[in-house]
Each structure stands twice: as structure tokens, then as C-alpha cells.
Amino acid sequence: MIFAIGTQFAHLSSSAEDGTDHGADDILALEFYHKASGLISDVIAVASIESVQAFLLLGVYTLPIDAAGLSCTYLGIAIKIATQNGMHRKHHKTLASRQVELRRRLWWTAYTLERYT
Helix, strand or coil: CCHHHHHHCHHHHHCCHHHCCCHHHHHHHHHHHHHHCCCHHHHHHHHCHHHHHHHHHHHHHHHCCCCCCHHHHHHHHHHHHHHHCCCCCCCCCCCHHHHHHHHHHHHHHHHHHHHCC
């Protein structure tokens, strides 16, 4: 998904006058997206921190190209998995501070993206 998102915005690094067709970038980004979306069932089955990250990336990728609300679905799944893992709770006495911070940042990223889309 990182490559798909990066490819979406690759045209921003080239000048507007070069006249390059960005259709090839869009096709490449879509290929990366399709490969990643083929793994959704595996990602849901694990329901981990990485699952939340994956669904956030899927949601971010589909935001500018989404007409059917797929981005909201991905972000909603990220929120659901984050809630199941207790990322919305403040007290994590058994976790290392670095892990607590990661979970907190993921929760607020998921919440903010889902809330404002």
C-alpha cells in the first residue's frame, strides 16, 4: 500500500511543463492496490496493530478515488479492529511505553480519518 500511495503522488515531484502522462502511474498504483486488497481476508483474520495500519493505508489510498464509500468502509474496519485491541483505552500497564505510544497514535489517526471523511 505504501507503493500505491506513493505512486498516486509521484507526479507532484515532476514539473508541470514536462507534459508527462501520469496514466501509467495511476495504473501502477492500481496494480499495487489490487495486490494489497487481495490480502484483506488474511489481514482481518489476524486483527493486530498491523491490521489497523493496513486498513488505514487502504482507506487513505481510496480517499481521492473513491466514489462508492469504500474508503469509509476501510477506515471503519480500522476503527473496529483498534477498538477490539483496546487501543482506545488509556491504561496499558503491561505494555512498554513505545508500544503504548504506537497504539495511541494509531487510535487517534484512525479516529480522526474516520470522523472527518
